[in-house]
């Protein structure tokens with residue numbers, strides 16, 4: 001299990017922002033501009049209660065002109081606030097989109113170069129969630145949560161300054177009545193939320209993974225009649241999610257306590273303010289400013305706690321996404337000593353999917369350039385695993401695979417994929433036409449390249465016979481092509497890549513004689529100047545192979561020509 005790094009289920013939350021920064025840094029200018037405009041709009045909002053207080057004083061002084069001037073100023077502030085807020089939203093949405101764009105590309109690039117073993121070790125739904133939902137969460141964080149927190153923080157600071165400069169007596173009263181209970185409530189909420197929100201996000205991810213698996217496995221579930229058992233599992237995960245969602249809701253009820261504090265504070269300000277205004281210590285307008293500002297303060301503390309909750313949730317998503325990017329980073333390739341000799345040489349190969357349970361043990365085998373050989377053995381003997389090791393898709397736990405003297409582990413992954421190609425039993429095709437699928441071969445091949453490759457393999461007549469030729473539709477999951485025909489697609493791709501080594505895991509199903517013959521003929525044409533290995537299942541294929549290597553329980557038990565056919569086919 002040398003190259004699998006499991007993703008953390010409980011990611012380190014503390015360092016998340018620091019780890020996210022490199023992905024945000026390229027967009028720092030637009031983020032900073034959005035935040036600055038957002039703070040200006042907050043300042044405009046903070047000044048509104050002050051102006052209303054002044055307007056009350058002008059009213060009491062029967063100063064009509066002053067009142068009208070203040071009313072006009074309030075109008076200007078409200079419009080300015082609206083425009084600035086909109087501008088900051090546009091800037092930050094743009095920033096969020098840029099971040100998502102960059103991260104999506106990065107995730108696809110990283111997953112494309114990730115060791116196969118890593119992908120196999122994780123549930124498809126988990127990787128799907130990390131690479132879709134959690135990227136979107138980072139965008140939401142940039143677009144709304146980050147500005148919300150900054151603007152709320154800014155609001156608290158601006159309001160504190162405005163109130164302190166208006167009346168220190170009322171500010172002291174506000175501090176005594178408001179601050180201690182609010183501090184207690186926010187602390188209780190944070191404590192509950194810190195446990196509840198991450199648990200909710202993790203339970204949601206588990207449910208999504210199970211659901212994604214049920215879509216993938218739907219056919220098998222129907223065949224096995226296992227839908228009921230699976231449903232029970234899905235319900236179990238859904239129950240887990242429901243429990244954590246309830247805990248998150250309970251955490252949020254702490255916020256309701258702020259209503260009581262709000263009532264007490266307003267009453268205290270009215271009584272205290274009334275006494276101070278009666279003694280001419282402050283004006284009525286200042287008392288009005290305090291009452292209005294304290295109400296805004298409450299709603300902003302309310303918003304603040306909710307935003308903190310959302311941030312805790314997306315912080316978990318973010319951490320999980322960053323874990324995925326860290327874990328799928330390009331594997332370190334260390335220069336390894338070259339050995340002389342040509343061809344594909346495996347020495348001392350050992351491999352285990354689970355620790356302590358090797359499925360291949362100390363395999364020594366060599367294939368010369370241009371050699372055509374077969375791998376045979378019973379089901380589960382390790383043929384596919386050996387093939388994946390021989391073409392560098394897996395890294396061995398022990399031993400080496402060298403191509404023309406170079407260790408595959410030290411080769412650049414892009415070079416590796418061009419020099420060794422594996423055509424699996426089930427060639428994966430994408431929804432679209434034959435041309436769309438052939439275009440997936442590296443090097444941006446053109447239609448002319450497709451035609452040359454097909455002709456080289458003697459498959460031009462086959463392509464011409466398809467409805468639409470290269471424009472033939474394969475269906476959503478390639479269902480319009482048999483497993484054998486999909487392997488022909490793989491062979492044309494391989495001909496365009498022109499690798500040094502080609503390994504074909506022969507399809508066992510759907511191989512009609514005509515397709516089997518086409519594969520055989522195409523392989524014979526591809527064989528020139530390259531090593532071709534076939535994981536052979538069909539007696540007719542084995543019969544034609546000049547060399548047959550037989551595996552049994554992860555070891556090579558026969559290697560040579562002229563092996564009795566019955567033994568090889570067992």
Ligand SMILES: Nc1ncnc2c1ncn2[C@@H]1O[C@H](COP(=O)(O)OP(=O)(O)OP(=O)(O)O)[C@@H](O)[C@H]1O
Nearest residue numbers: 120353354359377378379380381382383384385386
């Ligand atoms: N992704 C995996 N995770 C865990 N175990 C695996 C995985 N793939 C294969 N195995 C196990 O490794 C052993 C060898 O499997 P492998 O597919 O290499 O055999 P095979 O000879 O190619 O079989 P077949 O002819 O059925 O394809 C088997 O016991 C199999 O169950």
